[in-house]
Amino acid sequence: xxxxxxxxxxxxxxxxxxxxxxxxxxxxxxxxxxxxxxxxxxxxxxxxxxxxxxxxxxxxxxxxxxxxxxxxxxxxxxxxxxxxxxxxxxxxxxxxxxxxxxxxxxxxxxxxxxxxxxxxxxxxxxxxxxxxxxxxxxxxxxxxxxxxxxxxxxxxxxxxxxxxxxxxxxxxxxxxxxxxxxxxxxxxxxxxxxxxxxxxxxxxxxxxxxxxxxxxxxxxxxxx
Numbered sequence: 741x742x743x744x745x746x747x748x749x750x751x752x753x754x755x756x757x758x759x760x761x762x763x764x765x766x767x768x769x770x771x772x773x774x775x776x777x778x779x780x781x782x783x784x785x786x787x788x789x790x791x792x793x794x795x796x797x798x799x800x801x802x803x804x805x806x807x808x809x810x811x812x813x814x815x816x817x818x819x820x821x822x823x824x825x826x827x828x829x830x831x832x833x834x835x836x837x838x839x840x841x842x843x844x845x846x847x848x849x850x851x852x853x854x855x856x857x858x859x860x861x862x863x864x865x866x867x868x869x870x871x872x873x874x875x876x877x878x879x880x881x882x883x884x885x886x887x888x889x890x891x892x893x894x895x896x897x898x899x900x901x902x903x904x905x906x907x908x909x910x911x912x913x914x915x916x917x918x919x920x921x922x923x924x925x926x927x928x929x930x931x932x933x934x935x936x937x938x939x940x941x942x943x944x945x946x947x948x949x950x951x952x953x954x955x956x957x958x959x960x961x962x963x964x
């Protein structure tokens with residue numbers, strides 16, 4: 741079953757000077773698949789992720805997620821769609837500075853019925869069992885990223901969009917996070933689209949898509 745489909749979807753910015761961030765693109769992502777989007781900075785990875793997450797609208801074509809054409813949804817409908825279906829891991833954390841690590845996770849997970857104990861469990865899974873009472877300003881960049889990952893997972897989303905989720909982490913912690921994401925996929929059937937510029941991560945995915953200059957340039961499937 742296809743969960744995400746791009747149909748000649750493209751994105752351009754500007755009026756006088758046009759910058760094409762994504763050329764017309766066709767893409768299908770199956771439900772329960774862990775897909776890696778690999779490419780250098782400025783290649784269009786984040787643009788593609790934002791279109792799939794409904795954070796931006798295509799200039800051309802269609803983006804269909806779970807049977808919904810995102811370009812036809814109102815702002816309120818898009819908000820509800822993201823709240824019910826999606827989990828996001830942003831490159832720059834986007835934690836609420838006035839909330840503790842536990843509260844950041846709990847606020848996101850409340851729609852899924854998460855409790856304080858659930859929030860602590862997710863923090864423990866990302867190696868932050870002792871940091872629940874700390875505020876973002878009291879955590880390192882890598883720790884904040886792990887809180888952001890726990891926050892996204894606490895929603896138990898059907899679709900997880902992760903923009904450089906291991907970029908601020910050391911190699912060992914990054915491997916731990918990737919193991920956690922694969923476990924989420926295996927246990928809950930979560931569909932995961934993970935953006936990175938790290939070739940070493942590619943072996944962890946079911947499928948790797950390469951993007952360059954706003955265009956998908958190649959695909960590699962994981963060995964059976």
